[in-house]
Amino acid sequence: MRGSVALRLEPGGRAVLALRGQFLLDGGVPSHEEVARDLKDLKGISSVGFDCGELGKWDSSLLAFVLRLEGELGGSGIVVERSGLPKGAKRLLDLAASSPRGQARERERGSLFLRTGQWASSQMIKSWDVVGFLGEVSWSMGRLVTGRARFRGSDLLHVMHRCGVDALPIVSLISFLVGLILAFVGAVQLRVFGAQIFVAALVGIGMVRVLGAIMTGIIMAGRTGAAFAAELGTMELNEEIDALRTLGIPPVEFLVLPRMVGLSLMMPLLCVYSDLLGILGGLSVGVVMLDINIQEYLRMTREAVKPSYFWIGVFHSFVFGVLVAITGCFHGMRAGRSASSVGQAATSAVVSGIVSIIVATAVITYLCQVLGL
Amino acid sequence: METAAIKIENLTMAYGDNVIQRDLTFEVPEGKVTVIMGGSGCGKSTLLRHMLGLVEPKRGRVLYWGEDFWGADEARRLSIMRRIGVLYQGGALWSSMTLAENVALPLKEFTRLTEREIQELVSLKLALVGLAGFEDFYPAELSGGMRKRAALARAIALDPEILFFDEPSAGLDPVSARRLDELILELKESLGATIVVVTHELASIFAVGDHSVFLDSVEKTITAMGPPKDLLAHPPNERVREFLTRGGSLN
Structure with missing residues (x-):
């Protein structure tokens, strides 16, 4: 059974996403954009949690879904609470978040003059x-x-x-x-x-x-x-x-x-x-x-x-x-x-x-x- | 009663007439870490190659979830292999590809995800092994420990149900080796994966092993089986005791 999401409202401006079915790499995972749009349309929501009572098998696609949703809701003031997620998924998300970011690659391209010089000096070294x-x-x-x-x-x-x-x-x-x-x-x-x-x-x-x-x-x-x-x-x-x-x-x-x-x-x-x-x-x-x-x-x-x-x-x-x-x-x-x-x-x-x-x-x-x- | 993810029955491994190990029979319990241990040259890595379907056994069977691997047809074998992830000793990253391309290849080949979804998953997997932001690096630009972690990210790209580790701590400093062990445990807990570790590093054996199998290079078969700590407390024979105590005495 393909994965699906049902939106439920709770008092106090809290929304709950009930995840149902399987969230697998092979088969359709619901669109995070639609879910995010629905959440934003409901005015006055301050936080969103998960209910995984009917969630079947899951793999990385569930993690990717949560991360994308968090990204989409980033600037809207809605807080995503991970506590309702399966224990393993929560741990993996925490593990990924704890990873220090490596220095981003800087592939600088200098001016033509600089590159010609670099090329010439590298040729020089090669001939030596x-x-x-x-x-x-x-x-x-x-x-x-x-x-x-x-x-x-x-x-x-x-x-x-x-x-x-x-x-x-x-x-x-x-x-x-x-x-x-x-x-x-x-x-x-x-x-x-x-x-x-x-x-x-x-x-x-x-x-x-x-x-x-x-x-x-x-x-x-x-x-x-x-x-x-x-x-x-x-x-x-x-x-x-x-x-x-x-x-x-x-x-x-x-x-x-x-x-x-x-x-x-x-x-x-x-x-x-x-x-x-x-x-x-x-x-x-x-x-x-x-x-x-x-x-x-x-x-x-x-x-x-x-x-x-x-x-x-x-x-x-x-x-x-x-x-x-x-x-x-x-x-x-x-x-x-x-x-x-x-x-x-x-x-x-x-x-x-x-x-x-x-x-x-x-x-x-x-x-x-x-x-x- | 726990179920077995892999069952080895009467496996005999040989190169030509040279028998490496004979009559190996053991089970790899699901959701646990099983350590295959033994001295250098006892055939640990050869056993791993047999389990991975890289070498056909001389005699005996390898069963995955109750299905005979070598008795199955090509398509079945492939579908079994898809559920397996392997971290090779040297990492075995493809040197002409960046880390992102290395991790993305299995996703591209075996799933119908879009380019963007693949990129997101790749970043997630690299973050899981502590290499966030290293997508555009080539393997040659990384240290040995980082290369191993990147190879692990590739091994878990398809969320395998069984993960094999060949000498995970080989060539790593003690701190990196311990971090890798912790990562193995973390993945076992959170993915619920079955893990097979081939190693002779005592620290790793005791840190990660729930279950273990000892390959004896003299008897050429399994002479001990069970949780590593139990084997240390009650070694069934002299060679196991020697191995687990680094050749030391009981006192």
Whole structure:
């Protein structure tokens, strides 16, 4: 039975609200506005009480009803007496009223000038943070070279396995398809000039010099960079990184170094693997679509791809390995202490990993141009 | 004769072949505070997870108001779960939402109240746990004790008939822990709720417990049951005595 209210007058300017039926969150509670209006219309009422003799089950909706009624009658001079309410309800209302109010949130928005300044100074602090992190990484690299770095060899092997061997299937698929697409697009144009055979050179040079490295770099940014950020972010959340610090073990040395070394060792290997798979993809288009002889295709590839191209590709991938590891670890270690901040850290790690890969490619390509490679 | 809100019958809990506790049979009386106690690693929290329907028991039954939880269909299980509130050990507030949003979510999902009514109820619940005015704060901006109280506000959002507390005083200073205990008693009195507390804090056990169940980590079953004060006065076995006296002697 839905809750209802009946108004009853008692001598001495007192009104009594008889509550009947159930006052539950699920089902209709009478409107406090109507009750308040009725009370105000009856002139000369000084107080209002409750009669809960026929009240059935009740929950918070009864409390909310009483509070709203009190709010509505606030300025009218009618006093609400809680004494007639069920004992539990009265106690809960008293408990809620006894709670000290917390300081209200002040979300001040300053002037545009102020906000620009705040933004700039926060960016400044962030960039210093990056510089500091890079400094720490270089310092630990120095210690690694002199054989004084503290990290566990098993961690390094674990990282190498996870970001090397475990990545083979996805690298195979993507590289093969990229080689295939490159050959396919090239073939359409080159056939016009009867120069199908140059598809081999196009795919060979493209994959070996830059595409193999970029494709593995992007895969690793999405796969491993994000994993590093999430892992270190969760460690930060669990105070595991603080535990390392208080033990006197530099977290950068213990956590970042194995990841960076592991990834930058595996990246060149993955890159070479990706080059081969890409050429295989091109080869399959050449053989099936363009009727090029396999030996002929491979000879053309060998002629087109100079050893220097190979080393440029490998150099790219080494740089990408360092960049992906650093961005992943940096964002992980700077993650805040909540679930959403770990998610944010993983996102920023992937985004800045990919951006840094593209920027690094542009820089290296320009340098090769200048050096005439 | 008092009725049982929850009945556990011959419950055996195991992870793989590793049996945690076997043949647990006990009742949680309605409108009382029942304490599940025992040393670290005895399976208290695992028992709680079984009672909450998060883990299916290896053997045995969990009955809510006489209804077999795991024998019921999905819809029935959900409707039982709706009548339960849980305060997790770390609070388990959703960190991407403000306190108000945390408390409002169950109200939005399970009732047809308007936005304004929900906001009023949220403010009321937060006031009940002593956090009036903290609606717009994020969990990360609060202290551990405040976070726990906010989680309690979320647990009582739907006026549950049974409230579970997992280690309510863990990580709280003695004063905050006592305030939380008082709040538990206050909620029991005024809401008339049945309360289950999993803890190993002696102060809490004696302060709030009407009834208790002792899980023994060596015997791997319940070795004592009854009001905590009675168990302290007449410990049925050595390990219960040791537990309730912090390893001290009877004198």
